Amino acid sequence: MTEVGAAVEAIGIHKSFGPTRALRGVGLALEPGRCLGLVGRNGAGKSTMVSVLSGLVQPDAGEVRFAGRPAPPAGAVHAWRERIATVHQHSMVVPDLTVAENIFLGRLPQRRGPLGWRSVSWRTVNADARRTLDDWGLEIDPGAPCRGLTVEQRQLVEIARAVASGTRCLLLDEPTAALEHDAVARLFSRVKQLVASGVAVLYISHHLEEVFDICDDVAVLRDGALVLSAPTRELTRDQLIGAMVGPVPTREIDATVSRLDLSGAGDVRDAERLLEVRELTATSPRGAVRGVSLHVAAGEQVGVVGLVSSGVITLGRVVAGADRADGGTVLLAGRPLPNGRRDSALRAGVGYIPEDRRAEGFVGPLSIAENTTMTVTDRIARQGRGVLTPRALERAAAPLTTALGVAAASLRQPVDELSGGNQQKVTVARALARDPKLVVAITPTRGVDVASKELLLGALRAAAERGAGVLLATDDLDDIEHCDRVVVLVRGAVAAEYRRAQAPAPPFDRETLIAAIEGLGADPDAADSDAAVSLDPHRKESRA
Amino acid sequence: MSSVSDRDQATSATPPHVGAGSPPDPAPAPPAVTGPPAPHSLAARLLARGAGRNPAAVSWIRQAALLPVLVLVLIVGVSQSSVFFTVNNLVSGVGQQVSALGVTVVGESLILLIGGMDLSLEATYGLAPMVAAWLLVPTLAFGSGARLNPYLGILILLAIGAAVGLANGLMIVKARLNGFIVTLGMTVLLAGVQNGIVHGQGPYELPAAFSYLGSAFVGQVPVSLLVAGAIFVLTGLFLRYHRTGRSIYAIGGNPEAARAAGIKVDRIKIGVYIAGSVLAALGGLMEAGRVSSVTVQQGYQEGIIFTVFAAAVIGGVSLKGGRGSMIGAASGVILLGLVQNIIDLAQVSNYWQLAISGAVILFALVLARVVGGEASAE
Numbered sequence: 028m029t030e031v032g033a034a035v036e037a038i039g040i041h042k043s044f045g046p047t048r049a050l051r052g053v054g055l056a057l058e059p060g061r062c063l064g065l066v067g068r069n070g071a072g073k074s075t076m077v078s079v080l081s082g083l084v085q086p087d088a089g090e091v092r093f094a095g096r097p098a099p100p101a102g103a104v105h106a107w108r109e110r111i112a113t114v115h116q117h118s119m120v121v122p123d124l125t126v127a128e129n130i131f132l133g134r135l136p137q138r139r140g141p142l143g144w145r146s147v148s149w150r151t152v153n154a155d156a157r158r159t160l161d162d163w164g165l166e167i168d169p170g171a172p173c174r175g176l177t178v179e180q181r182q183l184v185e186i187a188r189a190v191a192s193g194t195r196c197l198l199l200d201e202p203t204a205a206l207e208h209d210a211v212a213r214l215f216s217r218v219k220q221l222v223a224s225g226v227a228v229l230y231i232s233h234h235l236e237e238v239f240d241i242c243d244d245v246a247v248l249r250d251g252a253l254v255l256s257a258p259t260r261e262l263t264r265d266q267l268i269g270a271m272v273g274p275v276p277t278r279e280i281d282a283t284v285s286r287l288d289l290s291g292a293g294d295v296r297d298a299e300r301l302l303e304v305r306e307l308t309a310t311s312p313r314g315a316v317r318g319v320s321l322h323v324a325a326g327e328q329v330g331v332v333g334l335v336s337s338g339v340i341t342l343g344r345v346v347a348g349a350d351r352a353d354g355g356t357v358l359l360a361g362r363p364l365p366n367g368r369r370d371s372a373l374r375a376g377v378g379y380i381p382e383d384r385r386a387e388g389f390v391g392p393l394s395i396a397e398n399t400t401m402t403v404t405d406r407i408a409r410q411g412r413g414v415l416t417p418r419a420l421e422r423a424a425a426p427l428t429t430a431l432g433v434a435a436a437s438l439r440q441p442v443d444e445l446s447g448g449n450q451q452k453v454t455v456a457r458a459l460a461r462d463p464k465l466v467v468a469i470t471p472t473r474g475v476d477v478a479s480k481e482l483l484l485g486a487l488r489a490a491a492e493r494g495a496g497v498l499l500a501t502d503d504l505d506d507i508e509h510c511d512r513v514v515v516l517v518r519g520a521v522a523a524e525y526r527r528a529q530a531p532a533p534p535f536d537r538e539t540l541i542a543a544i545e546g547l548g549a550d551p552d553a554a555d556s557d558a559a560v561s562l563d564p565h566r567k568e569s570r571a
Numbered sequence: 572m573s574s575v576s577d578r579d580q581a582t583s584a585t586p587p588h589v590g591a592g593s594p595p596d597p598a599p600a601p602p603a604v605t606g607p608p609a610p611h612s613l614a615a616r617l618l619a620r621g622a623g624r625n626p627a628a629v630s631w632i633r634q635a636a637l638l639p640v641l642v643l644v645l646i647v648g649v650s651q652s653s654v655f656f657t658v659n660n661l662v663s664g665v666g667q668q669v670s671a672l673g674v675t676v677v678g679e680s681l682i683l684l685i686g687g688m689d690l691s692l693e694a695t696y697g698l699a700p701m702v703a704a705w706l707l708v709p710t711l712a713f714g715s716g717a718r719l720n721p722y723l724g725i726l727i728l729l730a731i732g733a734a735v736g737l738a739n740g741l742m743i744v745k746a747r748l749n750g751f752i753v754t755l756g757m758t759v760l761l762a763g764v765q766n767g768i769v770h771g772q773g774p775y776e777l778p779a780a781f782s783y784l785g786s787a788f789v790g791q792v793p794v795s796l797l798v799a800g801a802i803f804v805l806t807g808l809f810l811r812y813h814r815t816g817r818s819i820y821a822i823g824g825n826p827e828a829a830r831a832a833g834i835k836v837d838r839i840k841i842g843v844y845i846a847g848s849v850l851a852a853l854g855g856l857m858e859a860g861r862v863s864s865v866t867v868q869q870g871y872q873e874g875i876i877f878t879v880f881a882a883a884v885i886g887g888v889s890l891k892g893g894r895g896s897m898i899g900a901a902s903g904v905i906l907l908g909l910v911q912n913i914i915d916l917a918q919v920s921n922y923w924q925l926a927i928s929g930a931v932i933l934f935a936l937v938l939a940r941v942v943g944g945e946a947s948a949e
Contacts, residue, residue, distance in 0.1 A: 369830055369831060372833070373832075373833030379833075386825075386827050387825075387827040387830070388828055389828050390825040391824060391825060392824050393821060393824055397817065398828075401829070401833075402832050402833050404818070405814065413813045413815060414812050
């Protein structure tokens, strides 16, 4: 079976969802032994393309061909999985089954017992799984239940599932969204290994550096159409961004941000220390916090960065009242916040943008208007003893959703139907709707395209300009660009603190930050805020 | 007794929008080039051209999904018996029979909407009126002899409902026990008490004030039907237009998101368990008044919880939480009430009645799924 040409070819794919034209005549070809990057802003049609290429969605027009032959009908899961394997952004392993069983999920090797009964041959399952894992150098115990695995390991199980099925086409849908730096590097070496062995890979990502790092070719979708397709080495980063953003100049985005009007934040500006965290300790599967003290002034943006389990996310959750602390206090404008009470924190003035928008950010079947106003129903309803009308909700939601550029058919549309970036905008709108004194944002731009990222960070900046404090807990260094201070957590404790230099960009030195985050170059003195080191390159030179 | 007024009164138990039927004006259909997606539901597909762009319109269609089935049942009823389509049968008879069930279904629907479940409503439906009646009637009529004031008895009945709901709520919400097993245990406990305090002999000769709700009529309309109808309408309005009602949908749709938005999730959940049990106790009061006694069979031994769940789910209240409406729940109740009435009128052999109602419920579930689409009858 020697094939010539594309392993997978999509020809003239059209797909609409109601009034939304998700794809308009997109053609793509995946060559064996090459990695194709697929990029585009949120709502550009990437997810729909993945669904079409993995056989979950039947295109309205156009066809998919595998090695020159027509694809099976959409929905014929088994037939598709023999041809193409997808590693999703959200893990699709079954947590209570073992690694080996997950690898062979749906096609467990069987043997004939006495009387001709078929039964699962566990010996073969485990042996084959071990062989696959060993072949690819994946150090995972095939007998371990998946529940105990890290996000990275679960992803490897999915990749092992793909290669064990003999698939020569692999679709990676934002695989690095949940990984930390080292894990990303390890994943990339796996992908390069797969490509070198002749597998055709489609790599979907928001991180353009990643595309330049591992993709041989790149295709750009914009508004459902293919606008650029070329070998990566012939492109510059600016060309790629230009193709993604299209004719809309970035200035316009800035204009939208400055129009954000979060009315009436009012009297908080005079509070010197808006948020004060003292000796906070907390245990959590997301990483423990061990005696962290920090403060945020009104109008100040403070970034807290660290590795995935460094306690950064736990700290944010405890301050927002979403998790309980074991010890220490959280004071807002001098008054202690009740421990682990999200509702009290909200009423005290803490807005919260949770880490995982699917889990906590919105109620899928409810409308955009209802989700956006969920934090302010008491205010909207004040006159009428708790009575809310859909119209009042829409009136209250409209200014925020407009300012944040939520793209939807109407405010009555269920949030489930929106793209990931727009869902995140709804989550942010919900947090800002109450004019919070303090905004706790946890990884607010995860899984969001470049332009929306700017818009979301701009919304936080606008909140700070109105006098709110911002606590931005993140693992993405791009997020902290506008922060006034950055606190680095290593293993749950403050390892370093940096103050933003007065000079313009780059405000923080990435390499120093990364070194501190990894627990390498953290100067113990730097933890003392009085001795905060300015990392502005100009300042460094003048000192020398 | 004109047939026109019959129909008006028969539907008076349901919120007014059922009859209205027509969805809010849908936006104009998109140009033919793109075309709407192929919806999975029959009703949605039929109306896709007009309503495809308006999600609110689609949800209206779902809510009215049982309307054609109800019409079908009415036709069958008319063909089976000449007494079927009379005020005397539909309003006075069926109306009184379904009221107690309907009030309990409102309670269960609220609990299902927050993503919970309560099997013990049927036991509360039996125990609450049993304790109250036992405290009211003389020892000769199998009471305790305490002979309390009947109004105090009604207060005690409601208090028992509230106490049971609070106990369930605390165990499920605060102690994080599984709702299925907690309420199953509660069912057996309550039913055992119901039997135990009267040694298996149900009190009778209930005071007039106590049985008024279940037995009195205004003209030909049973008071219980008026009260049940009012409860459906008020609960429906509360769910749609009150912030706590909207919070109930948010909690059922995604409890974590509701919590992150500062909604008092635990408090509302416990409140809903209490409300559900109080409504079940009220339903039990109606039933006791209707038959003017409280039997030890009432509730648990009759196995009404199955009918309660069936009515809610047929009416489109999701067992997964966050989805459903009072209009749907009401049509589920009316449908099951009519079917039972037809079985009675058609003089089906007693031995086969149960099998037939089971079959009808399964049939209605499948039909609700076909008409209402993916999300219904879950």
